[in-house]
Amino acid sequence: MENFVLIIAYLIIGFGLRRVPQIPQETGLVFNQYVLVVALPALVFLKIPTVHFSTELLLPALVPWLILTVVAGLVFAASKIWQWSREVTAALLIALPLGNTSFLGFPMVEAFFGSEGLPVAIIYDQAGSFIALATYSTILAALYGGNGNKPSATQMLKRIATFPSFIALILAFCLKGWSYPPILTQLLESLAATLVPVIMIAVGFQFRFRLDAAEVKPLLFALPVKLLLMPLIALAILMCFEVSPLVFKVTVFEAAMPVMISAGAIAIAAGLAPKMVSSLVAIGLVMSFVTLPMWAWVLAQLH
DSSP states (O other): OHHHHHHHHHHHHHHHHTTOTTSOTTHHHHHHHHIIIIIHHHHHHHHGGGOOOOGGGHHHHHHHHHHHHHHHHHHHHHHHHHTOOHHHHHHHHHHTTOBOTTTTHHHHHHHHHOGGGHHHHHHIIIIIIIHHIIIIIHHHHHHHOSSSSOOOHHHHHHHHHHOHHHHHHHHHHHTTTOOOOHHHHHHHHHHHTTHHHHHHHHHHHHOOSSOOHHHHHHHHHHHHIIIIIHHHHHHHHHTTSOOOHHHHHHHHHHHTSOBOHHHHHHHHHTTSSHHHHHHHHHHHHHHHHHHHHHHHHHHHHHO
16 A cells, blocks of 8 residues: 555655746656656566566466457547547557556555465566567557657667667567676666656656546546456456466456556657646546455455
8 A cells, every 4th residue: 555655645746846946847758758768678677587477377467468459449449439639549559458567556466365466466467567568568659659640661660679668678588597797686676666756756747637628538438448447358358267266356456457657658758648648647546546445345246
């Protein structure tokens, strides 16, 4: 629960900083770029070498990818029906399918299901959410970010190849099995530790109670999809398999997490509907105070 308090505190700090005259209005954008270029690649270098794939926990690794596929299809369909802009559609494709399954997910899983639920949560986060962040979200941001013009194939490849977290992902896979020197590990840990405070302060700094009219409907679509529909999809998938109660509960619970802060950061840094994404991250976090305990109660009734 302490992490929940910290997140809200960071949001309040960012929201308050916007009212300090000495702080430039571009501060939020600077914070976003720092996360994209420094903190997120550092986290990739730390996390990717620790991913261990195993058939024992295959479902928690696969469920986030199945949910991602369904949600991406829903976003495309909704965008076509309501004629959303390219920027709004791309922002939802990047941020909506991924949940805050580590910084918020781990302590919440431990609080509701005990420390024995953490291995399931770690598999869900590392083999699912985190790799999706480093590949799917990164590639989409490279393709859709920029000036809004559709890039050529060469430009797309260049954007992908030069995107900081994608470069970090390739290098991290190449370094898998190699132990970092202690000083490098300490450096990466200290830089990665700045990701959540900096991006949540940036989200608070950029948060507005008033959105453009064109961004209200996508936000109203995204919140129930993230907090209600995605765990329902996980529930439906898992009911088709024989799994232990703990794996069942933790996997569904992880699917119920609000939008991943890092995914929101990637969308914002790419210039894709930053006000809407900031609102989606901030409002989703506040609403999850209600929806996460609700899902814990529902899961307790099922098993």
